[in-house]
Amino acid sequence: xxxxxxxxxxxxxxxxxxxxxxxxxxxxxxxxxxxxxxxxxxxxxxxxxxxxxxxxxxxxxxxxxxxxxxxxxxxxxxxxxxxxxxxxxxxxxxxxxxxxxxxxxxxxxxxxxxxxxxxxxxxxxxxxxxxxxxxxxxxxxxxxxxxxxxxxxxxxxxxxxxxxxxxxxxxxxxxxxxxxxxxxxxxxxxxxxxxxxxxxxxxxxxxxxxxxxxxxxxxxxxxxxxxxxxxxxxxxxxxxxxxxxxxxxxxxxxxxxxxxxxxxxxxxxxxxxxxxxxxxxxxxxxxxxxxxxxxxxxxxxxxxxxxxxxxxxxxxxxxxxxxxxxxxxxxxxxxxxxxxxxxxxxxxxxxxxxxxxxxxxxxxxxxxxxxxxxxxxxxxxxxxxxxxxxxxxxxxxxxxxxxxxxxxxxxxxxxxxxxxxxxxxxxxxxxxxxxxxxxxxxxxxxxxxxxxxxxxxxxxxxxxxxxxxxxxxxxxxxxxxxxxxxxxxxxxxxxxxxxxxxxxxxxxxxxxxxxxxxxxxxxxxxxxxxxxxxxxxxxxxxxxxxxxxxxxxxx
Numbered sequence: 001x002x003x004x005x006x007x008x009x010x011x012x013x014x015x016x017x018x019x020x021x022x023x024x025x026x027x028x029x030x031x032x033x034x035x036x037x038x039x040x041x042x043x044x045x046x047x048x049x050x051x052x053x054x055x056x057x058x059x060x061x062x063x064x065x066x067x068x069x070x071x072x073x074x075x076x077x078x079x080x081x082x083x084x085x086x087x088x089x090x091x092x093x094x095x096x097x098x099x100x101x102x103x104x105x106x107x108x109x110x111x112x113x114x115x116x117x118x119x120x121x122x123x124x125x126x127x128x129x130x131x132x133x134x135x136x137x138x139x140x141x142x143x144x145x146x147x148x149x150x151x152x153x154x155x156x157x158x159x160x161x162x163x164x165x166x167x168x169x170x171x172x173x174x175x176x177x178x179x180x181x182x183x184x185x186x187x188x189x190x191x192x193x194x195x196x197x198x199x200x201x202x203x204x205x206x207x208x209x210x211x212x213x214x215x216x217x218x219x220x221x222x223x224x225x226x227x228x229x230x231x232x233x234x235x236x237x238x239x240x241x242x243x244x245x246x247x248x249x250x251x252x253x254x255x256x257x258x259x260x261x262x263x264x265x266x267x268x269x270x271x272x273x274x275x276x277x278x279x280x281x282x283x284x285x286x287x288x289x290x291x292x293x294x295x296x297x298x299x300x301x302x303x304x305x306x307x308x309x310x311x312x313x314x315x316x317x318x319x320x321x322x323x324x325x326x327x328x329x330x331x332x333x334x335x336x337x338x339x340x341x342x343x344x345x346x347x348x349x350x351x352x353x354x355x356x357x358x359x360x361x362x363x364x365x366x367x368x369x370x371x372x373x374x375x376x377x378x379x380x381x382x383x384x385x386x387x388x389x390x391x392x393x394x395x396x397x398x399x400x401x402x403x404x405x406x407x408x409x410x411x412x413x414x415x416x417x418x419x420x421x422x423x424x425x426x427x428x429x430x431x432x433x434x435x436x437x438x439x440x441x442x443x444x445x446x447x448x449x450x451x452x453x454x455x456x457x458x459x460x461x462x463x464x465x466x467x468x469x470x471x472x473x474x475x476x477x478x479x480x481x482x483x484x485x486x487x488x489x490x491x492x493x494x495x496x497x498x499x500x501x502x503x504x505x506x507x508x509x510x511x512x513x514x515x516x517x518x519x520x521x522x523x524x525x526x527x528x529x530x531x532x533x534x535x536x537x538x539x540x541x542x543x544x545x546x547x548x549x550x551x552x553x554x555x
Contacts, residue, residue, distance in 0.1 A: 004108045005554045008116035011257050020253060023087055023261035024048055024288045031250070033124050036115050039250040040263070042280050043208075047287040051085075052425040055319040056295045056375075057304035057364075059357045060499075061489055063339055064329040067108065067377040067407065068295055071325045071414070074111035074406025075375070075421065076293045077258045078414035084422070086291040087260065088113075089284075091267040091277045092127065092252070093120050094195045096167040096532055099540035103555040105268060109407030111414075113254050113262045117551045126203075126266065127165045127194050129248035133216075133241040134163045134197045140237045141221050142177065145185050151234060152224040155187045159513060160221035161530075165194035169533030195269040196530040199241070201484075201518035203249055204266040204278040205314060212249055213242040215517040229476060231516070251281035258411055261288075270297025271489040272530050274306040274520070279315055291425070298489040300324060300360040301454050308368055309435050309450075310482045310520055318433045321424035322364045322372045323417070326357045326401075328382040328390065334499045343381040350386055354393045355501035359492065361399055363454055369431035371424040374401040375417050439480045443470050443512070446483055447523055451507045455492045462509045469512040478514045478521055487525040494526030 002010070016038045020030050029044035056072040072088055079086035090113065093105035104120035106113045113119060122128070138160055145153055164171065171191035177184030194200065198219055206212035217233030224230060232238045251265040265281035267274070275297030285292040296303030304322070312318055329342045334353030337346055357374065364372045374394045376387065387403060394401035402420055405413030437449040444462060451457040462470070473479065490496040493505045511524040524530075534540075543553035 003555065004112065005116060005552065007110060008106075008112050008114050008257070009550070011114060013114055014255060014259050016253060016255075019255045019259065019261050022259070023253070025253070030253070036254065037118060037124060038253045039124060039247060040253050040284065041250055042284045045284065045287065049287055049290060051286045051289045052291050052320040053282070053286060053317060054291060054293045054321050054323065054421055054425065055304060055307060056293060056323045056325060057300040057360070058298070058325040059330060059360050060299040060301070060334065060491060062330040062333040064327060064333050064342060066325050066327055066330055068325045069105055070107045070109065070111045070407055071323065071375050071377060071404055072293050072295045073107040073113060073256050073262070074404065074411055074414040075323065075417055076262070077111065077256055077260050077411025078406075078418035079291050079293070079422070080258070080260050081411045081415060082418055082422070084291050085289050086293065087262065087285045087289040088256070089263045089265075089277050089281050089292055089294040091275070091295065091297065092123060092264055094127065094193065094268050095121070095165045096193050096195070098554070099534070099543070100167045100532065100538050101535045103539055108555070110257055110410035111406040112257050113264060114257060115254070117554060119254060119264060120554055123264075124252050126248040126252070129244050130197060130199050130203060131163050131165055131194045133244045134194070134199045136241055136244065137219070137221065137232055137235070137237045138162045140235050142184055144235055151230055152226065153222055153230055154225045155185055158187065158222035160219075161190050161192050163192045163194045163197045167193065167532040167534045169531065172529065172531045190531070192530040193269070193532060196272045198515045198518055199245075200266065201274055201515055201520075203245060204274070204276060205311070205518055206249060207279055209242060209246070209249065212245060213238050215519075216241045217517070219517040220514060249280065251278060251284055268297060270303035270306055272486045272528060274310050274484050274518070275303040276307050276311045279311065282317065300363060301492055302487070302489055304364070305436060305450070305454055306484060309437065310484060313435060313482055314519060319370055321421050322370050323375050323421065324357070324360050324364065324372060325375045325377055326390065327377045327379065328386045329379060331357060331390070336499075345383045345386060347385060347389055350389055353500055354390065356492075356499070357390075358393060358397060359456055359501045361394065361397055365397065365399065367434070367436055367453055369434055371427060371430060372399050373417065373420045373424060374399060375404045375414075376401050377407070378403045378405050437483075439482070443474060443479050443483070443521060447485070447509060450483065450485065455507065456501060456503060457493060457505045457507055459506050460509055461506045466509045466512050473512065473514050473521060476514070478516065481514075482520040483523050484515070484520045485523045485525060486528045486530070488528060494528070
């Protein structure tokens with residue numbers, strides 16, 4: 001059986017100009033990066049359509065894998081097979097997971113975006129530009145202090161970190177500025193992974209260069225000795241930061257294995273960031289297609305929640321349908337089955353794990369009031385009895401569950417799913433979309449509402465430090481912004497070991513900080529960290545390149 005990278009390397013790619021033509025993108029809006037990928041300038045594309053928006057999310061992830069990106073790509077290909085003008089809008093992979101444990105994020109099997117190696121590695125340099133902009137701000141901050149500290153910045157209250165797009169636990173907490181007066185002011189510092197940088201969120205939420213500059217200028221980097229916030233604009237850094245991001249803000253155009261246009265731009269890591277692709281890419285896709293299929297990171301309690309409560313709230317976008325991806329294997333893991341035993345039929349474990357999926361479906365249907373379908377990413381070892389058990393459970397909530405075989409068959413394996421998605425998008429008398437919480441509530445009450453309504457918990461435990469931070473943010477005028485909760489992706493709770501659909505838990509709020517440029521407040525819970533580490537045997541150990549430049553080991 002061919003691996004993902006072998007399948008990708010054997011396909012015949014179409015010139016990117018031909019893919020652009022399929023999407024109705026004029027040549028003068030295209031900036032090719034080689035033969036098979038390009039940047040697109042949205043300002044040069046007249047809005048042709050106002051397409052339907054389909055959001056793909058998933059059950060709580062497990063080591064068994066769910067196939068959310070694969071389903072997104074296969075569904076888009078299937079829609080085109082049905083004669084629909086469809087494109088997909090995906091997030092870019094981070095190098096951290098590529099070399100860590102998860103691998104790439106370009107889909108899999110016969111439902112991939114290509115060139116797969118480029119997309120999973122440096123691509124068009126967007127993340128490098130984001131890291132450079134982030135670190136320019138850090139350098140200008142420390143230089144300001146070194147050159148006399150006119151603003152009176154308290155070096156003990158600097159909140160801005162440096163970043164690098166790699167899992168490197170060694171950099172989580174450091175001391176820098178050592179070596180004497182000419183080498184800076186010694187202070188505690190640290191690194192986030194690039195995708196957790198506020199610059200990433202700003203780029204993904206910005207609607208233009210001018211909006212980008214304004215958002216960058218609002219970033220708070222620390223506080224003065226008299227407790228005033230210091231911004232990037234105060235340091236006169238936002239113009240240069242925007243210059244570094246001039247090209248990165250433009251969406252990237254690539255293709256699926258079946259030649260379907262795909263916009264891949266920004267936004268991974270919905271556990272520690274808002275986990276959505278860029279607003280510019282989503283709107284561009286909607287303007288050139290009848291159906292845009294996009295994804296949100298990790299489970300629906302993270303990526304979909306942030307897509308709906310942050311991105312949709314800020315942009316006015318509303319999905320016409322939501323696809324929740326699940327696998328029998330992952331459901332059995334939530335039911336207590338070890339990964340090594342997943343090939344055996346186990347209806348009891350499946351029934352034990354099903355509440356996880358059903359809670360996600362309930363949230364989409366009953367909290368957000370959006371049309372929903374479950375895509376069961378079927379494996380060869382899944383039995384008919386197991387599949388029927390999932391279908392019957394979903395029907396109890398009034399939602400159809402449809403088998404998908406896109407990994408093995410590409411778009412052909414999602415034609416039934418595409419028909420159901422089309423039916424949901426075209427249905428009349430839809431319910432009115434609602435958010436999970438009200439911005440008029442206090443910040444603490446919004447966090448508690450999210451925990452109760454989306455996670456299924458009993459409430460929150462706000463640590464004293466976080467309470468103090470909440471009070472200060474409310475005094476500064478950030479009390480009524482959306483919230484971006486950083487928590488484990490492996491559980492509805494903040495405890496990764498609580499599988500299924502746990503009840504009776506509380507979520508510990510450890511720290512609350514504002515991303516003023518992005519326009520939301522970040523809530524750190526449990527043991528979540530904004531700089532991951534590599535596993536004992538990272539994927540990087542298996543990646544190689546031969547004399548002719550052919551890469552192996554990516555997945």
